[in-house]
Amino acid sequence: MADRMRIAIAAGGTAGHVNPALALAECLRDRGHEVRFFGEERRLEGRLVPEAGFDFFPVNVTGFDRQHPWTLVTALGHLAHEERRIARAFRAEPALKPDVAIGFGAYVELPLLRAAKRLKIPIALHEQNSVPGLANKQSARDAALIAIGHPSVADVFRRAGAREGVIHFTGNPVRRQVLEGSRVRGRTALAVPEDGTLLVVFGGSLGAHHLNTRMASLKRDLLAIPGLHVLHATGADDLEATREALALTPTEAARYRVQGYIDDMGDVLAAADLVLSRAGASSIAEIAALAVPAVLVPYPFATADHQTTNAHTLVDAGAAVMFADADIDSPAFADELLGLLRDPARRARMREASAGLGQAQAAERLADELECLV
Known part of the structure; x- marks a missing residue:
């Protein structure tokens, strides 16, 4: 088994994002690693993650509605604020700073992954779907690992700027x-x-x-x-x-x-x-x-x-x-x-x-x- 690690996981919004993340977290916990989730308290992860016994760091973000372009300003403001807040927390409390941060494709992953990039923490992504979401595509250039549930999405991530050798097919984790x-x-x-x-x-x-x-x-x-x-x-x-x-x-x-x-x-x-x-x-x-x-x-x-x-x-x-x-x-x-x-x-x-x-x-x-x- 690898040395004990601290892993930060961002997953939210729907069961399709949260349950695979929880499946990974359960496996990592069994291996002796420390897992902390980042997400929105008002969304599904705010209930499922504490129920599963994992630490939860609340994040407040809003998505961008293409039908209402002015929402981009609010979305970017929240994103920048939460990125800075997470980075400050990692600097202030070394025990909170993870060895690796992984996002499961929802918009809520962006502040965590950007804070991790700022502090030179390795970034990983998991994509469950055969059509990658915008958040994962935006983060592909910075990822040291892109785990995919469908082989067909590898080319999409390459076009999004993924580095050579970082894309690996793992399948979609299923809860115990x-x-x-x-x-x-x-x-x-x-x-x-x-x-x-x-x-x-x-x-x-x-x-x-x-x-x-x-x-x-x-x-x-x-x-x-x-x-x-x-x-x-x-x-x-x-x-x-x-x-x-x-x-x-x-x-x-x-x-x-x-x-x-x-x-x-x-x-x-x-x-x-x-x-x-x-x-x-x-x-x-x-x-x-x-x-x-x-x-x-x-x-x-x-x-x-x-x-x-x-x-x-x-x-x-x-x-x-x-x-x-x-x-x-x-x-x-x-x-x-x-x-x-x-x-x-x-x-x-x-x-x-x-x-x-x-x-x-x-x-x-x-x-x-x-x-x-x-």
């Missing part, structure tokens, strides 16, 4: 609570027998209305499959409308569970025989880490269609099939979904292909790279 998911525990909680088949449907934290309506139209065909159970997470905003569309009888509800979101994703994925979902970076990482066969429907309005690129990570490996959102009302989609649910041998081949991607080791690979910087 997901990696340690239990099939037995998940099936017990969902009342799914071991010889049953479990389909898990979710559309990300906000749900996916088109997926929800299509599932309602397929209810009879799905429940006609002997032994099939469905867990359908609709997203909080679409829960009541989906319940009305499904109109489940008590008998149907015994095999078709509808809820707004999934809390225990590790146990649920471990229990699943097939997943139907969108293709956000975190969802892809978790599905691959648990090696669950998947039918992926990328969100059609994602920036630069990056969810389609995300999905190809699994599709090209033979671990998933993909349908465009516009095509899920077709008979071909129904035939493929229902066919997979009836074909355990094909699902077993997909599961083996997914396991071969090694996604479960992403946090360890990223921790290795950070240790090499110091």
